[in-house]
Amino acid sequence: MNDAPRHSADTAPVERLHPFFILTGLGSSLRGIAGGYAGIAYLAATGRLELAVYGAIGILLVSAVGILLYWRRFSFRVGADEVRIDSGILSRTHRSIPFDRVQDVDITQGPVSRLLGLAKVKFETGAAAGSEEGVLPAIALDRAQALREYVRARRGVQVTQAQAEAAEPQPMFAMNLRRLLTAGVFNFSLAIFAGLFGVTQTFGDVLGFDPFERAFWESALQRAGPLADYVQTHRFGAAIAGLATLVLLGLTTGIIRTLLSDFRFRLDRTGTGLRRRRGLLTLTDVTLPLRRVQAALVYTGPIRDAFGWRELKLQSLAADEGNSSDHVVAPLAKDAEIDSILTELDWHMPTAEANWERFDRAYVWSFWLLLAPLVLAALVQMLFVPLAGVAFLSAVLAFALLRWLDWRRSGYTLGEDRLVVRTGWWSRRTALLPLRNIQSIDLSENAIGRRFGIASLTIGVAGGRGFSSHGIPALPRERARTLRDELLSRFA
Numbered sequence: 001m002n003d004a005p006r007h008s009a010d011t012a013p014v015e016r017l018h019p020f021f022i023l024t025g026l027g028s029s030l031r032g033i034a035g036g037y038a039g040i041a042y043l044a045a046t047g048r049l050e051l052a053v054y055g056a057i058g059i060l061l062v063s064a065v066g067i068l069l070y071w072r073r074f075s076f077r078v079g080a081d082e083v084r085i086d087s088g089i090l091s092r093t094h095r096s097i098p099f100d101r102v103q104d105v106d107i108t109q110g111p112v113s114r115l116l117g118l119a120k121v122k123f124e125t126g127a128a129a130g131s132e133e134g135v136l137p138a139i140a141l142d143r144a145q146a147l148r149e150y151v152r153a154r155r156g157v158q159v160t161q162a163q164a165e166a167a168e169p170q171p172m173f174a175m176n177l178r179r180l181l182t183a184g185v186f187n188f189s190l191a192i193f194a195g196l197f198g199v200t201q202t203f204g205d206v207l208g209f210d211p212f213e214r215a216f217w218e219s220a221l222q223r224a225g226p227l228a229d230y231v232q233t234h235r236f237g238a239a240i241a242g243l244a245t246l247v248l249l250g251l252t253t254g255i256i257r258t259l260l261s262d263f264r265f266r267l268d269r270t271g272t273g274l275r276r277r278r279g280l281l282t283l284t285d286v287t288l289p290l291r292r293v294q295a296a297l298v299y300t301g302p303i304r305d306a307f308g309w310r311e312l313k314l315q316s317l318a319a320d321e322g323n324s325s326d327h328v329v330a331p332l333a334k335d336a337e338i339d340s341i342l343t344e345l346d347w348h349m350p351t352a353e354a355n356w357e358r359f360d361r362a363y364v365w366s367f368w369l370l371l372a373p374l375v376l377a378a379l380v381q382m383l384f385v386p387l388a389g390v391a392f393l394s395a396v397l398a399f400a401l402l403r404w405l406d407w408r409r410s411g412y413t414l415g416e417d418r419l420v421v422r423t424g425w426w427s428r429r430t431a432l433l434p435l436r437n438i439q440s441i442d443l444s445e446n447a448i449g450r451r452f453g454i455a456s457l458t459i460g461v462a463g464g465r466g467f468s469s470h471g472i473p474a475l476p477r478e479r480a481r482t483l484r485d486e487l488l489s490r491f492a
Helices: 021-031 034-045 048-071 111-116 141-154 161-167 175-186 189-208 212-226 226-233 233-263 302-306 335-343 362-384 384-407 447-452 478-489
Strands: 075-078 080-085 093-098 104-110 118-124 137-140 268-271 273-276 281-287 293-300 309-316 326-333 411-413 418-423 426-433 438-444 454-463 467-478
Touching: 021 111, 021 137, 048 080, 104 111, 104 141, 111 118, 118 141, 118 281, 118 454, 137 141, 175 233, 189 418, 226 326, 281 309, 281 326, 293 454, 293 467, 309 335, 326 335, 362 384, 362 447, 362 454, 362 467, 384 418, 384 426, 411 478, 418 467, 438 478, 447 454, 454 478, 467 478
Parallel strands: none
Antiparallel strands: 075 080, 080 093, 104 118, 104 281, 118 137, 268 273, 273 281, 293 309, 293 426, 309 326, 411 418, 418 426, 438 454, 454 467
């Protein structure tokens, strides 16, 4: 009996991470201890320079020793039918990954890794998101590429160089510079102010100022001289200029973030699934196996929708960057482009003739009932502080209006083989859920919902984080039970 050894990696040569991992790993380790830097800065600002120096040296030494030990204790072997990874300093882990479990091999390069010729390799097995199963943090780029081709060849999905070159000119979806800039405009972000707020909260005592306090700006104007007089004289113009600056910062931030993440975005069809490549500083090359895809999510908004733009994500058992189960396969696309991608999965979005059923009106009334005490509080406040009361009442009424707009836009439709649920008004989401992929259906009623005779359904599909839930928040109780039973009978 000729039985090939299952654990062929036992006799394979031992390989280690690239020595440059000590540098990249040390950098990552130092970036993750912001609290330590805050302590050092506080010691320095309070005149305890010696303690600050000792603290900085201590942090550097501990991090360096930890990374060095991790590198020394990390090794891997590549056999004929599996890869073996041994890691851990005190608690050792010996992980074997058979090639027949590997969906594909993903390669990622950060900016420093690109300079050093390194790459991060992940053996995608469909493990839960958040797991670091099958990861080589830093090996030489040519070794990473050779390893990917070796694994693909062992799984019988090797593609010849001629075939690869022939397929390159016609991607399924790609983004040129003009579309990237357009996506950046729609990705308007004020994240810079969130970062500034975090810095001031962490280092405020050291910096000696807080830009989020009125006293800071009053003091700045006093030192501004003629500029302060101009601002005082032209307050309306200064307010407009400040608002324009805020908008410009938001647009610039959105464009920069989009360029960094989606530069040279390209989606190709491969023998195993969808291959996505993107990134300016950090380059990623990820393959999403089609049979692991559980649901499709289409995002838009009132402004993007007016121009016919959508974003398509695919929910999968496999984890994407950041250990998310949602894979972005089209950051900014037209309906026809999204349909062409979904066609590869044999899925289709609802047609214009689809019968959409709205959520129950109690979805609005129950929320307004919760807002009633706030409206009363705002009316009372108007008697004592009219301006503040009007502002408070306006905010409450805005929330009430948004709830109504959400209800007007939301609904669901049930087809022969899929359930489609759309929610939201400002952030619009359409979830396409194939019935064969539904794992669970939960019916629930809260105290207010029971008063209105409504219930909610939560539909779960398998995802990289265990389950990904999609809800129908307000249905008449009997309709919710009927729909649940119908779905259960369909996928049973």
